[in-house]
Amino acid sequence: MALSLIEAQPGVSRADLARALGFSEMAATRIVRELLAVGLVEEFEDENWSRNQRKRVGRPKTGLRVVPTSLYAVGITVSAFHSEVSISDAAGEIQATRAITNPNFESVEGAAQIYARALKELIDDTEIDNERIVGIGVALSARTNPEKGEILRSEYFGWSNDDGAFCDELRKILDLPVEIENIANAIATAEMRFGAARASREFSLVHVATFVGASIVSESRVVRGASGFSGLIGHIRSQKTELTCVCGRNDCLNLNATGFGLLSRLGKLDQPKFDTSRLSDYASYLLDVLNDADAACLVTDAGKALAPAIDSMGKILGPEMIIISGHLGANPTYFDGVQTALETEFGHARAAPFLLVRGTISPERSAALLALHAFCYSDRLDYDRLAKISERRTARHG
Ligand SMILES: [Zn+2]
Structure with missing residues (x-):
């Protein structure tokens, strides 16, 4: 806990640590001594403090930080x-x-x-x-x-x-x-510790690439549910398509809001059933599509197709933020499609029930x-x- 806090707040003092963790200052000092002893953290002089307090006498404030190496x-x-x-x-x-x-x-x-x-x-x-x-x-x-x-x-x-x-x-x-x-x-998990969700204990993340899946975080923990299979939003019902999902249906979100659906609409699939032996082809086609300005409209539409599921997640889970990630999800055109549909079709322009954030960690x-x-x-x-x-x-x- 102490190490996490020092990582999240470089410059934190022993007294701050003790207060934040509910320890005595003596206990905090002992923990810090152990972290210093193995070189995990170091003390440094907070320059901003010294500059602002130049006229004052006494020791400059020293803070703690993690040693990256x-x-x-x-x-x-x-x-x-x-x-x-x-x-x-x-x-x-x-x-x-x-x-x-x-x-x-x-x-x-x-x-x-x-x-x-x-x-x-x-x-x-x-x-x-x-x-x-x-x-x-x-x-x-x-x-x-x-x-x-x-x-x-x-x-x-x-x-x-x-x-x-x-x-x-x-x-x-x-x-x-x-x-x-x-x-x-x-x-x-990475967004929570190092990225957009640093200050959030309640958020969801949707990963969109060939298929789509979600992660639900509550009280800073990944929610797994009784089945161990939470966040399977790829099989939420969406529009009927010509395609067949891995589950056998033809109306899954996996076939509409994703790279797989996008490739189908661009005529890049030679068969309507998802084929695990073609994964590398799907990925390379999709990366080409994202570099193709002519495909931008379809990329936006795929983003719009995700919006109903995002709105439902917001209503069911009440998160502070929903992060959209992945090779397709974090694409600006796709993300814009999601955001536009939420604003125009789900009333998020008037009052957004949660922050919609583009993923910061690949x-x-x-x-x-x-x-x-x-x-x-x-x-x-x-x-x-x-x-x-x-x-x-x-x-x-x-
Ligand atoms: Zn399915």
Whole structure:
């Protein structure tokens, strides 16, 4: 909690910490001493304070901040769009990335091995101290059980329960703890800690790419429901189409407000049924469409088709904000379509019931940030390991 607060409010003092966390100042001082000892945080002189208070006598105010290079987290984004492995510092800044040019999603184990090896190469090629890597975050289009490290189901990749096979492969090759999360939940977690939802405890995030899915956050936690499958808005009823959804219906939101629906309207699909062996084609067609000015009207229409679902989410959940993310969702033309329809057809121009926000964190960046959330800014931080690294370093340098 203390480390999270220092990360969120650089310059915070020990007294502020004690007040915010409800500790005695002595307790706060002891915690800060431990964080300072392993180099996770440092004290600095707040320049703004010194400038404003120049005429005053006494010590300038010292504040606390996280040391970005004190630890690192790594991420794997399993996607047909930009498959990527990355390394983030403790401040959430991406230090290195590598694209996976030829991902293969046929088997869970095979896909895990491709990503794990690429990540291992990236780690070896950078000069980052391996010992300071706290864990791996995985973001993918699948429903997962992060606690058990299992993929429950992915309609998108055509995978069913993997019994933890994906995470097992990663641990075998990289020997690091793994947090695996649905892509909408991963981006929502990253937006909450490092992005647009920093100050929000109640918000939703809608991820739009080939298909659409949502993440619901309440009291700063991802809501999973009793089934573990919350946020499946892709199968909400929308207009009838010529297409067939993975669920067998022809009127799902997945077929209207998404990249898949857009490609159909542009005549880019050679068959009306979603085909998991064509994921890479769908992704590359969609990226082309977003660069094509002639397609702008259809992109706007796809955005408008999302608006009824967004309005319903607002009414059911009462969030402070709804973030629209993903390779299609965060596209300005698409986002504008959503916003326009909410304003003109749902009365949001007169009184907006929630903030509509364009996503600030890309799916690729979210994976490593998810790992920071899970293994650095949480009670799963392995303090003893960091303490040992510091001890060894002190011993080496006398
Ligand atoms: Zn469906």
